[in-house]
Amino acid sequence: MKHNSCIFFLLFFLLSSFPLISAPVSREELTEILSEAAQGNSxxxxxxxxQEGAGSWYILSAAAGKAxxxxxxxxxxxxxxxxxxAPFSHRSLVELLKENPRALVRPLAALKRAEREGCSEDLRAVRISLLASRSKERALAKEFAGCSGQAFEAPVLSAALKQQPENEDVLRRAGEFISACPEPEALKLFDSLAVEHLPAAPGLLYEGRTAFVSGSYKRALDAFQKWMEAASKEADVQYGSSAAFEEAASAAEALGQEKIWADTLLNFAQNRAAAQDEKAAWACAFQxxxxxxxxxxxxxxxxxYSRAAEVLPVSLERDKAGWRLLRVLPKTAALSAEKELAVWENVWRNADNPERFTDRLEEFLQRRVxxxxxxxxxxSYRKYSDRWSLSGKSLGALALAFGVREGFVRGGQSAQEYLEEAAAGEPWHWAALRSRGFLGGEADFPPETVKAGPAETACREEQGTDERILELYLRWDMAEAAAEKIQKAPYLYSCRSIRSTARALAETQPRLSIRIAYLLWNRPDFKPCREDLLLCYPLPEKYREPARRAAEEEGVPVEILYGLIRVESAWDSNAVSxxxxxxxxxxxxxxxxEWRRRLGYGNDADPLDGEVSLVLAAAYLDWLYSRNWTSGWIDTLAAYNAGGGRVRSWRRWRPYYGDDLFGMSxxxxxxxxxxxxxxxxxxxxGILxxxxxIEEMHREWELEF
Incomplete structure (x- = not known):
């Protein structure tokens, strides 16, 4: 601690005593500067x-921590x-006191000053934590009026219960908190005296959840059982949160009592449905x-799952139950196409968001083909495709187009009409790209600059501490730290900042760059432009020519080698599955x-050597493509992924299908x-x-036309 203080006073003294150095500094220079400072030369x-101004001390502290x-x-x-x-000093204050409440002599005074400058939830959370650590019951109780049910507010509700044990509003909100709190660890912050004031059902629920988080699963299940019995008699009480039911199911699994508890939860679901507690009924049936x-x-x-889906109106929760139902349905005994279609029709009519069912729909299409x-x-396509996701509809239309071409579908739309509908899908998915190649069309990606949608506009308007900190990280060549921040809470950052972070990582850490860039695609109104595709499909400069040489030597289309590496490792030469x-x-x-020996490489050839890996991949692809049991790139790629023996077996199952239908089957x-x-x-x-x-490439790859 003495050494820590010496560093602090030395830094403070030196603050205005030395000439400026050029900025921004490189990562190597910053590492050297931090090393010198840690040894006392600051x-x-x-x-x-x-020199760097506002936020510099914050960013330097982060760099020191990383080092x-x-x-x-x-x-x-x-x-x-x-x-x-502000806002950097506020963020430092929060982080400092979270890690060590004794880091400052008068932390509450420092928090009070910071909140006068601009109150934030983080500052309030730290203040409540400090008050709780000092047993300031009255001060905590005064916070009750501002409670919003956040996990960090547990000490506030506990203090309010002790101060006003007869207050109905306090009792109600404490019960709701115990039921809904997503972090059961926070419930441990309730004082035991406060818990004594709770009514029977919330008290038992509290006991069950705290026992669960402590690993006492038997005690937790006993408490959950008693809570359900008590709650069954309270027709007017709502237990909408699913957290407690998830914990009960996990405790039952840990004790090997899954069947008993599945039956118990299903019975309680009926009770909650009768009490009009729809969310609790859904949670019980779902678990x-x-x-x-x-x-x-x-x-x-x-x-x-069917009961869970029926108990709620159109919603995310209903979709979750429907998705699970569709996943287990093929595993049930004697499932007929008619029964499966009836379930699907119900889902298609009532889905809150069809995109959530894309993977299940793809499986439905595979079974039909x-x-x-x-x-x-x-x-199904004729009646319900307007309720399918764009990619699902495109894939369904492509399957039907080939079904018409190969004579399996007669009397409806023409292959050309199906291809046109498939081509209308998202232009980065295979079904749309394949159809556009057939029709002689091209990919019409949005321009580089697109008008910001509502989500992006709102994000820019609300730019605050997080966005400014991210900009500092990027300016200081700390893109990994920026990526870490984005991954924790992507909704806090603008499209511009996320793209900048992905761009900064593209050459050195392409896998992480891709992961960051894809976070934008989850935004509901996001429209990817060409730059977004370049970020999601990077081509690191150090591998571009080696990949081209390897492909040309083996006669493999270089685009297919690029695509394979992008899918296999995202250009991360150190990837290990x-x-x-x-x-x-x-x-x-x-x-x-095998392939190292075939190509004459020595025993010291390293699979993590990117250039050697590219040479072997191109040779192996060419070998697979040349076998008499593969009939094109679809078979070849399936063999690269699943093995030649499985592909030969699958081919025997549908020998009369062309390459595209075989791939779908x-x-x-x-x-x-x-x-x-x-x-x-x-x-x-190839495009980027x-x-x-598209047509030029697909014809060169000898896809069916």
């Missing part, structure tokens, strides 16, 4: 902070509180379905050894997605980096 660091200099990090945060000004599913009691699981149930597919696949092309050890979901993702990525790489047309 001249350059003080000059740098003075492992904890004492220096603390000292710099204290300086940030004193020197940076019962999960337990039945884990026990592989698929009929029971389907019945539970693989079983040759063209009438069911055609009728859970199954042991390594490197850019994700070779399994045995396959790597693959019985393994991973392989179906893999083939489509690689071909879509390959097409996009080679300036090629």
């Amino acid at each position: 001249k350059k660091l003080a000059a740098l902070a003075q 492992g200099y904890r004492q220096l990090e603390n000292s710099l945060k204290i300086l940030s509180v004193k020197k940076d000004g 019962a379905g999960i337990l039945y599913e884990k026990l592989q009691l698929f009929e029971d699981a389907a019945a539970a 693989s079983r040759g149930e063209w009438r069911v597919l055609e009728e 859970r199954s042991g696949a390594e490197g850019l092309a994700q070779f399994m050890p045995a396959t790597w050894e 693959l019985p393994v979901e991973e392989s179906r997605y893999y083939v489509r993702k690689v071909l879509a990525a390959a097409t996009l790489y 980096y080679e300036g090629r047309g």
Whole structure:
């Protein structure tokens, strides 16, 4: 602590004593400056902070923390509180006191000053935590009026219960908090004397949830059981949160009592439905379905999910139950196409958001194609495709187009009409790209600059501390730290800032760059432009020419090699999968050894060497493509993913299907997605980096026309 104080006073003294140095500094220079400061030589660091202005002390403290200099990090945060000004000083104050409430002599006074400058939820949370640590019951009780049910407000409700044990509003809100709190650890902040004032049902629920978080599963289940019995008699009480039911199900699973508790939850669901407590009824039935599913009691699981879906109006929760129902349905005994279609029709009529069912719809389409149930597919498409996701509708239309071309579908729309409908899908998905290639069309990506939608406009209008901190991280060449912030709460940042962060990482950490760039695609009104596709489909400069050379030597289309690497490893040469696949092309050890020897590489050849991995991948692709049991790139890519033996077996199942229908009929979901993702990525790489047309590429790859 003495050494920490010395660093602080030395920094403070040096603040105005040394000449400025140029900025922004490189990462290497910053590492050297921090190392010197940690050893007591803070001249350059003080000059740098003075030069860079507001937020410098905050960003330097973050850099010190990343470098492992904890004492220096603390000292710099204290300086940030004193020197940076709002909002950076506020963020430093919050982080400092969260980590060490004794870091400042008068922390409550510092918080009070900060809240006068601009109150925030973070400042209030720290103040409540400090008051609780000092047992300031009256001060905590005064916070009750501003309670919004946040987890950090547990000490406030506890104090209010002790101060006003007969107050109905306090009792009601404390009960709601115990039921709805998403962080059961926060319930431990309730004082035991306060808990004694709770009515029977909330008191039992409190006991169950705190026992669960402590790992006392038997005690938790006993309390949950008693709580349900008590709650069953309270027809006017609502227990809408699903957290307690999730915990009861997890405790039952830990004790091996899944079946007993699935039945218990299903019975309680009936009770809650009768009490008009729809959310609790949904939560009970939903958790019962999960337990039945884990026990592989698929009929029971389907019945539970069906009940959960029926109890609520159109909503996210109803969609979740419907999605689960569709997942277990194929595993139930003697499932007919008619029964499956009846369930799907109910989902299509009542879905809150059809996009949530895209993967289930893709499986529905696969079953129809693989079983040759063209009438069911055609009728479903005709009646309900306007309720399908864009990508699902595009894939369905493409399947029907090939069904018409190959003579399996007769008497309805023409193949041309189906292709036009498939081409209207999102232009980065394979079904739309494939259809546009057939029709001689091109990808019409939005321009580089697009008008901001409501979500982006709102984000810019509300730019505050987080956005400004992100800009500082990027200016100081700390893109990894910026990415970490974005991943924790992407909604806080503008599209511009997220793109800037992804761009800063594209060459050195392409996998992380892709992950950051894709966060924008989850925004409801987001319209990706060409730059977004470039960020999601990067081509690191150091691999561009090696990949081209490897592809040309083996006669493999370079776009397909690009697409394969993008899907396999996202251009991360250090990638290692859970199954042991390594490197850019994700070779399994045995396959790597075989192809290393075939191509004459020594024992020291490293699968994490990007250039060698590209050479072996191109050679292996060419070998697969040349086999007499593959008939094109769809078969080849399926074999690369699933193995040649499985592809030969799948081909025997539908020998009369062309390549495209064969790809849609693959019985393994991973392989179906893999083939489509690689071909879509390959097409996009050709468009974005080679300036090629879709039809030109697809004809060169010898796809069916």
